[in-house]
Amino acid sequence: MIILNINGKEEKLDVSDDMPILWALRDVMHLTGTKFGCGMAQCGACTVHLDGEPIRSCVTPIAAAVGKKITTIEDIQNDKVGQAVQAAWSEVDVVQCGYCQSGQIMAATALLTSNQTPTDADIDAAMSGNICRCGTYPRIRAAIHAAATKLA
């Protein structure tokens, strides 16, 4: 039995400790906002925060999260920056198929938490690990700038 702190709540999970956080969230906790895209940290669809840092949950075993706080898309509206990012996503109407957007929003929230005035180069560096096959990149960029302006 492993105890994880997920979105501020202590949860007990009866799974082996090498299970990636992604599958503990999705298949055990049924928190399906976090998505499976590649399984090898190549696409960012599975991005969650571990103590506020963006991580690829598809390759991070739950053992690595013990004693730390996992935050997912389901709880990001309770974060001031996360809320601003979601509002900007809505304002710019970023999404298309939407499948990668949880990961994009988690990555953008982490970026804006550590850097309140990201340049385009900062956005490239922070967001290039998150693939969007619909190509919403120009709108993601615009939304990150818009959220930065709101947060300033």
Next chain:
Amino acid sequence: MTAPLNISRRTFIKASALVVGGLVIAFSIPQAKRFLLPGAAKETGNAGEATLPAPNAFLRIGTDNTITVMLAHSEMGQSIWTTLPMLIAEELDADWSKIRVEHASASPAYLHTAYGIQITGGSSTTWSEFDRYRQAGALTRQLLIGAAAEQLGVPAANLKTENGFVISGDSKISYGDLAEAAAKLETPKAVTLKDLKDWKVIGKATKRLDGPEKINGTAVFGQDVHFDGLMTAMVARSPVFGGSVKSFDASAAKQVKGVQQVVQVPTGVAVVADNYWAAKQGREALKVEWDLGPNAGLDSKAMLEDFRSKAANPGLVAAQLGDSKATLSKADKLIEAEYALPYLAHSPMEPLNCSVRIEKDACEIWTGTQMQTTDQQAAAKILGLTPEQVKIHTLFLGGGFGRRANPAADFVSEAVHVAKAAGVPVKTVWSREDDVQGGYYRPMYLHKAKIGLDTNGFPAAWEQVTVGQSIMLGTPFEAFMIKDGVDATSVEGIADSPYLKEIPNYHVSLHTVKTGIPVLWWRSVGHSHSAFVMESLIDELAHSAKKDPLDYRRALLKGHPRHLAALNLAAEKAEWGKPLPKGVSRGIAVHESFGSFVAQVAEVSVDQGAVKVHRMVCAIDCGLAVNPDSLKAQMESSISFGLGAAMQSEITFKEGKVQQSNFHDYLVMRMSDMPKVEVHIVQSTEKMGGVGEPGLPPVAPAVTNAIFAATGKRIRQLPIGNQLA
């Protein structure tokens, strides 16, 4: 912990609809007259006035004033979740804030108005539903007015509608309050649609209705389906297409915690487990001996050589005029070129998946599909059921791009086999590796062209041979898409090129190659290769004739006003001819596909062999733009998808196996690769075209034409990769 998602939610929707009761509009609309593929009605036996389906249900008004729109098509990012409700809301004078949306079930009621099956594809949703959804809204409005007239005792002619209310002088009744009475009235036989000058919704940039749930993580995709008892399966498939299981040893797989069963299915061996992680570990522990079958020697380099030797001779004629051979022999100048494009995977972000629950005389399927009819038929056939006994729940698609519209119903059939063999409800899930290596690719193509120029530098004769696999062969579409051995999708954009119409002598032919590699339509289908070739060739001719590539196109396209309108708008907005910063060059391309005309100007620099696309300026004439903002989004999307393919993506084969496996070697666009994109819409009252695909074809040639302008090197093979290094 949140409650299991979509089942409870769907059940809730169903229950709430029953509770609030209200109006269900049922009526039949004759199929659309435009864009009808020859033989479509006959081929499917479903469409057409003689065999009109049972009455349809396109919207539901609840007594709580909500208006639920049922989508006959699938939302996969293209925004029909918003565009189709706009059509209903326009005619209904609905309160937009009260609109709710659902995917319709798989049913004859929702057959495509032109294609005769339930399908989302061919960039056709908006034009093919433009009348049907407006009529649904208008009919409903008439019924609501009728109910209000009875209730108020005033003539219907004295009533008007606005924002969800029927209004009579100073009093008004909400649609919700009228719904039950309206449901008892007879459906009008005829209906008058609004004049376009009265439109308030159509043509207005409108935010996506699926935005909120896709931003907060609650949107339910096929992958997110969960209910008690649902197992997860992964299938070990042959590493070579066409291979089969010789034997397998499941003992180690069954030792993995969470693995429940290992069952053989036609496509391989399925490991059925409590969750994905257990299924994946179980599949890794599984030992399968494969008979690799006839394709174990597949090698894409050797195939390309074979294509090349075939291209030396003409194939089956796709289009022909005059005497190209004689004209070429005495042409002022001769241009010869060979172009090649690789196999491509669609790789939508959501890997393929399908959940199946089989009960006595019934089957329920939850998946993201673009082609409900064939999936339903395939499942029914496997289970010995009638199609009506198979219920398909369409969830949001995490991207489709054509992969989820498979006439072979591959991922649905396999999932049905798995659930049947396991005897329990199963969600069969593909890994990314399964997706990249699992086939149904855009075919590889090779083109050989020989063009003769006249003394003015314009083409006097054009010969072109195309070599590649047929997408339509062996599908239900074969009968009307393949004529005299020529698959129309192999030569679309060539045989019907506007440039050829201006040339007195041409000969376009096709060699259809059969391989063991499964192929499928990939965003923009044949245009995904033909536009690259045609727009590159035109550029080659312009440079050879020492003419400006824009002026050269204008001269050849003077009889094609929609091409010209897009071309001129893109050129104007890109300030064609105005000097650019040092090192940056422009390229231009224009192409018609799916009834729309798109021109693009690329601004590109090449630094030590590295290509950087800085800006793409795009202009489109698609006729009426129902939602201009989602139209722009589709152009941005197509440009990204097209750039990835132009720059980096390719599927190759060696010793029968696909050499790529995941996003580290099947390279796609990322944020840092993405240029600035500007989209401009030609104000047009011409016939409506599509928007999901037409933005893609001009991307590659606009970029490679810019590379030529920058470096003098002509890119004739995609992806560009490191050809300039």
